Amino acid sequence: MFTGITTLTPFKKSLVFSYGIFSLFLSLLVFASGLYFYLIKDLNDQSQAAENALTHRMDEIFRELKHIVNDASLSCQKEDIGQLRHKVFYSPIFKEFGLFDDNFRVYCTNFGVNNFNIFSTIKDRIEQSEDHTTVSLVKSYILGEKTFIAFYLGKNGIGANGLAPPKSLSMDIDHLLLPDYPYELTIGKLALVSNELNMGSEILDQKNISLDDWAMTLKIILPSNVYWSKAMTLLPFGVVLWIVLWALSCALHWGFLYYRRSLPHCLRRAIRGNDMEVYYQPIVSLHDNKTHAMEALIRWRSPYHGQVSPLSIIEISGRLNLLGDLTWMVLRNVGQFYRENQKLLNNITTAVNVDRYCLLNEDFISTFTGILEEYPELKGRLGLEVTETSALSAIELPLMVSRFEHVKALDIRLSVDDFGTGYSGLDFLRRFPYDTLKLDRVFIASLKDDQFTQQVLTSITKLAKELNMKVVAEGVERKDQLDAVKELDIDSVQGYYFCAPLPYDQVLTWLVKNK
Incomplete structure (x- = not known):
């Protein structure tokens, strides 16, 4: 029969202690690296989900503008203005709609008759776009802030533009990324939405997503304070991991001895x-x-x-x-x-x-x-x-x-x-x-x-x-x-x-x- 396995001699006590130290080091390594790679994977997954949500939101925006163009005429009568107001009232995104002709002259909005030309740079982007669409940031006197605006020119020679606050564009990705992953959404070089300025910690990793059709860039950040916050939350699991590794190390050691003595x-x-x-x-x-x-x-x-x-x-x-x-x-x-x-x-x-x-x-x-x-x-x-x-x-x-x-x-x-x-x-x-x-x-x-x-x-x-x-x-x-x-x-x-x-x-x- 086997002898000396169940009695803890001083040597075996020191061996158990050594396995405790080794398993502690190993559990810290596994816990720290595992959490890091988990957050990196989660960052990639959430970034992909945010990109899909933003793409879906932009598709909805231009689908709504197309519906307005299909129902619009080149006049700006009371009925036309009322129809635009009705569209604004039921729009989940836009706070203002306007119509422009093929000369890129805005002639009607939901506030009444208007007469001003769209900037030439925006005009060029619309003409160069395969779908005759573009987006921009403008100063809205109605909303009182720099605002997101989308343009669409239909095949009937009538175009529609819609103004919306940046928050309405980002609300779909907020619940995917916040509060763990601050992000910045830009059009061209101008920030449309930015909540990464006050992170207060180092950046562990970041993802940059380009939506070239709308000249948009989405930068998503993994800050170090999120890592440490998750680490403190999951600390009990780390302790359990340590105990499991300790028990496993001892079991493997005694099992190996048992095998050698079989x-x-x-x-x-x-x-x-x-x-x-x-x-x-x-x-x-x-x-x-x-x-x-x-x-x-x-x-x-x-x-x-x-x-x-x-x-x-x-x-x-x-x-x-x-x-x-x-x-x-x-x-x-x-x-x-x-x-x-x-x-x-x-x-x-x-x-x-x-x-x-x-x-x-x-x-x-x-x-x-x-x-x-x-x-x-x-x-x-x-x-x-x-x-x-x-x-x-x-x-x-x-x-x-x-x-x-x-x-x-x-x-x-x-x-x-x-x-x-x-x-x-x-x-x-x-x-x-x-x-x-x-x-x-x-x-x-x-x-x-x-x-x-x-x-x-x-x-x-x-x-x-x-x-x-x-x-x-x-x-x-x-x-x-x-x-x-x-x-x-x-x-x-x-x-x-x-x-x-x-x-x-x-x-x-x-x-x-x-x-």
Whole structure:
């Protein structure tokens, strides 16, 4: 089980504090930059909305002037004046209307007959305009201030002009931009509406929009005081962000530690770092009571999980596709074992378990040959124990035979491990060139009291002898089991009765004592 994760040691307390400082800095950075980019995006969005609103307002203005022109005549009778007054009364924008002819002479307004010429500069702009429209700023004696005025000349030779206070033109964009974004609306170089003079703060960003059809420019500003005002309003969210980042940082740290200490991850590192031990269990001959063979067995004590069972190692390695790496690690350890103890191990063979699907791998022979070249001491002294974990398909069967032939050609012994508990049958022994057959401990455990087991093992032993195979009984732990095995004419015994699996130094001592 994992240890040391829930107890806050001084180191971990300092780590939590460090994550608090780091997450505070990160949250300030994220909060400040996030708010800035949000306001920049909002400025762009509101600027686009303001441009659309102003364009829509100008379209309405000239649509209203076109309606006046369509209903107008070149006279300025009482009815004409009344009609203009009626238009002014119901206009949402204009406070004064006038009519002018194709000589650009204003001859009638809603106040009565008039007779004055439009400025030549305005006349030129109307004539040059594709739609015969233009706008300007003039001094209105009626409104008493500089006023927006729009001109339109119709195809019938009659033109209309309308005067409006600047506020009526900007009221559509006020609710979009104010109070956050001050703006200035100009016609030419003259300001029509300006509320950016008294901002009292620095400019963070601004947008400039040109409406060329009406010589208008809309400048929209993002002042710094808006940024700080929003920051104070959203400060509680910043605190929440800090707490979330702090918790996330700690969770990621502990999660990473958990992952590093998880059994699969530790197993992967142990295999690739050669951090496992190889134990050796002697196989004792019943003919001379001497040890001529051993089996290499993997053992591993994880720093976080304690002693891990070999079955768990094999099962997890299979899921992680690491059985090949595990096999190569064991083979290299056995090779080093023989290199360092050549004299003592000269007449002893050692078997290493190999999964069938490792043998079927296309890289098996080349990698295996490379290890034998790296450790030539293994030639003639190494055996492979193949466990019958699953049935072979019609495609896999000839491939497995080919692999076995390659292995035999390298002077390597072959054993079938745990015979009788998997998918093999008696025909299985005939198909493959095994040197040794190992009887599973399940049979040995019930050998004394089960007559049927005795008959089965007698038949298997006889067949193995006929096929020139040696027979090894696994799992012999008691004297009565040993006596029952001897009656079956089995060659060798492996089990705790003689010796448990031993680490490097202890097995050497055992071999010296039991020569």
